[in-house]
Amino acid sequence: MPRLSRWFIRCALAYLALGFTFGALMLFNKGVPFYPALWRLLPTHVEFLLLGWTVQLAMGVAFWILPRFSSSRGNEKAAWLAFVLLNVGVWLAGLGPLLGAPPVISFLGRLAEVGAGVAFAMHAWPRVKPLST
Amino acid sequence: MPALTRWFIKSSFVYLIAALIVGVGLAMQAPLHLPSALGSLMPVYLHLFMVGWVAQLIFGVIYWMFPKYSKEKPRGSEGLGWATCALLNVGLILRAVGEPLQALRPEAGLGWLLAVSAVIQWLAGLAFVVNTWKRVK
Numbered sequence A: 001m002p003r004l005s006r007w008f009i010r011c012a013l014a015y016l017a018l019g020f021t022f023g024a025l026m027l028f029n030k031g032v033p034f035y036p037a038l039w040r041l042l043p044t045h046v047e048f049l050l051l052g053w054t055v056q057l058a059m060g061v062a063f064w065i066l067p068r069f070s071s072s073r074g075n076e077k078a079a080w081l082a083f084v085l086l087n088v089g090v091w092l093a094g095l096g097p098l099l100g101a102p103p104v105i106s107f108l109g110r111l112a113e114v115g116a117g118v119a120f121a122m123h124a125w126p127r128v129k130p131l132s133t
Numbered sequence B: 001m002p003a004l005t006r007w008f009i010k011s012s013f014v015y016l017i018a019a020l021i022v023g024v025g026l027a028m029q030a031p032l033h034l035p036s037a038l039g040s041l042m043p044v045y046l047h048l049f050m051v052g053w054v055a056q057l058i059f060g061v062i063y064w065m066f067p068k069y070s071k072e073k074p075r076g077s078e079g080l081g082w083a084t085c086a087l088l089n090v091g092l093i094l095r096a097v098g099e100p101l102q103a104l105r106p107e108a109g110l111g112w113l114l115a116v117s118a119v120i121q122w123l124a125g126l127a128f129v130v131n132t133w134k135r136v137k
Helices: A003-031 A036-065 A076-098 A103-127 B003-028 B036-065 B078-104 B111-133
Strands: none
Touching: A003 A036, A003 A076, A003 B078, A003 B111, A036 A076, A036 A103, A036 B036, A076 A103, B003 B036, B003 B078, B036 B078, B036 B111, B078 B111
């Protein structure tokens, strides 16, 4: 498994653990209320699990298993850029609302996530090809 | 395909169908003027879909396809793997039953179902992460 995939997938697993923890706290609190402010974790829970876990895992596995060129995986810099932008985006968009940051922080986070999507597509697009070429 | 992966993947199909059926129920609420309490199924719908179908399918495929941990233990701890599957499914079913019940009859004191479900699903997530971490190599 290449180094970038290991980074993507280990970060995805970390977000899975954090996202499940936040979800468990909110669900517990829904059944047996003990701290009403826990509901503020909802946007972070969603962001960490949808983008941090699911999207990041997909990118990590795709970087690993998509067809390669003769001796490389193509434009790896674009894939590394996607990794950085995705994680910056998840933190800004996920933690901004939780910490009471101004809305522009969430906006910047979502913008970074768009950049991650574009960068990853630029990397992966040429690798979506028949195995023989 | 290992037995645990088959359990994960076949269970995920069951949740996919269950989630889609709940989705139909939610869509019928407004046109058929069904009780507004039916709206309490929305979180159940989302979690049957994202935990029962998406996460569980991913768990099954990862358990099957990720690099082997070692020659003796190619898939890490089988016990942790089975624990993940059992805890995730028991926790999710408890939630699917407990959440609508609590919304419909809050006086019945069934909130503990959700609390137990929360702890069980959390343990499932942690067990999966621990068992998978060492296979990311």
